[in-house]
Amino acid sequence: MKTEDEIDERSIILRCQKGDKQSYGRLVEKYMKRAYFTALGLVGVHEGALDLSQEAFVRAYRSINMLDADRKFFTWYYQILRNLCFNYLRDTARHARPFSDIGDNQVDNIIDSSQDSSLQVEQNELKEAVWNAIDTLKPHEREIIMLKDFQEMSYKEIAESMDCPIGTVMSRLFTARKALKNKLESYFND
Amino acid sequence: MTDQDQTYNRERFYQLLMGAVDHELTSNEFNEFNHLVDNNPEFRKELEQYKKLKEVTQAMKFKSPPKEVWDNYWMNTYNKIERGIAWIIFSIGAIILITYGLFKAVEAIIADPQLEGIIKIGIIAILLGLVILLVSVVREKLFVRKSDPYKEIQR
Numbered sequence: 001m002k003t004e005d006e007i008d009e010r011s012i013i014l015r016c017q018k019g020d021k022q023s024y025g026r027l028v029e030k031y032m033k034r035a036y037f038t039a040l041g042l043v044g045v046h047e048g049a050l051d052l053s054q055e056a057f058v059r060a061y062r063s064i065n066m067l068d069a070d071r072k073f074f075t076w077y078y079q080i081l082r083n084l085c086f087n088y089l090r091d092t093a094r095h096a097r098p099f100s101d102i103g104d105n106q107v108d109n110i111i112d113s114s115q116d117s118s119l120q121v122e123q124n125e126l127k128e129a130v131w132n133a134i135d136t137l138k139p140h141e142r143e144i145i146m147l148k149d150f151q152e153m154s155y156k157e158i159a160e161s162m163d164c165p166i167g168t169v170m171s172r173l174f175t176a177r178k179a180l181k182n183k184l185e186s187y188f189n190d
Numbered sequence: 191m192t193d194q195d196q197t198y199n200r201e202r203f204y205q206l207l208m209g210a211v212d213h214e215l216t217s218n219e220f221n222e223f224n225h226l227v228d229n230n231p232e233f234r235k236e237l238e239q240y241k242k243l244k245e246v247t248q249a250m251k252f253k254s255p256p257k258e259v260w261d262n263y264w265m266n267t268y269n270k271i272e273r274g275i276a277w278i279i280f281s282i283g284a285i286i287l288i289t290y291g292l293f294k295a296v297e298a299i300i301a302d303p304q305l306e307g308i309i310k311i312g313i314i315a316i317l318l319g320l321v322i323l324l325v326s327v328v329r330e331k332l333f334v335r336k337s338d339p340y341k342e343i344q345r
Contacts, residue, residue: 021268021271025264025268028263028264028267029263029264032260032263032264033260036255036259036263037252040252041252046255050255050259054263054266054267054270055270057267058267058270058271058274061271062271062274126246127250130246130247130250131250134247145247148212149244149247149248149250150247150248150250150251150252152248154214155209155212155214170205170208170209173208173212174204174207174208177208177211177240177243177244180243180247181239181240181243184243
């Protein structure tokens with residue numbers, strides 16, 4: 001059973017396939033933030049993420065007739081975006097800024113908001129350590145963590161986006177999280 | 191519990207671990223996983239570590255760019271789409287004019303009685319070579335486009 005949002009998206013896609021650019025604008029505005037932050041998670045550079053996410057929308061528009069209207073736009077779009085991002089990483093040999101520079105460090109929100117200064121120091125250390133650890137992950141490991149924990153996508157959505165079975169998503173996620181946990185050993189193995 | 195059972199339990203624990211952390215297990219899997227964890231403190235410890243890790247990563251967000259970025263996002267994308275179309279039209283026009291110009295040039299060279307035969311052959315050979323190179327490149331691009339699953343991506 002399709003939700004109202006999915007039905008609406010289907011009709012927008014069909015209009016785009018007839019060349020309606022304004023309908024495509026609605027799709028872009030719906031997904032631009034998600035697209036930008038996904039690209040940022042992969043390439044780590046604001047300008048690059050902005051340019052790549054827009055370029056992926058341009059390419060998606062050119063190929064919109066190849067999209068099955070029953071499919072979710074973003075999972076299809078993501079395949080274009082991720083390839084652009086991986087090409088960018090390969091071509092630029094990653095001159096990205098450290099993730100600690102582009103992160104908002106909202107980890108504050110999940111730790112007790114006590115004013116204890118030693119706890120604050122510990123929190124800041126943890127934030128820095130997590131961003132640095134994410135920064136040193138392999139691109140494919142970082143990608144799956146971004147999709148699951150930052151974009152909060154379900155396994156099904158990730159599987160569709162990455163064009164692989166759910167079992168593969170789970171095993172890749174385990175490998176990525178294990179690598180991350182190992183890098184943060186002193187924080188998580190106590 | 192035999193070594194074989196322990197190995198099986200460990201494998202099963204790791205198969206279900208991510209699903210448990212992300213709340214993506216079916217009810218049967220969830221019960222099976224809880225049974226494994228209840229009977230092994232090591233598994234429980236590991237589960238807690240992954241839950242804590244997820245709690246931290248899930249709470250981390252990127253800094254949002256200025257509002258103007260979002261305000262101009264679609265307009266910039268639209269401009270890129272429009273420019274892409276403009277480039278295609280421009281290229282088609284240029285190809286037509288260049289082809290016509292080359293055709294006329296070859297025609298004039300052949301018709302010119304003052305030009306030596308060897309020079310005519312040389313010029314025609316250069317132009318013919320250029321055409322063959324162009325056709326070859328176009329054919330290769332089309333072939334790659336048909337067989338490449340990542341054809342949306344510029345190489």
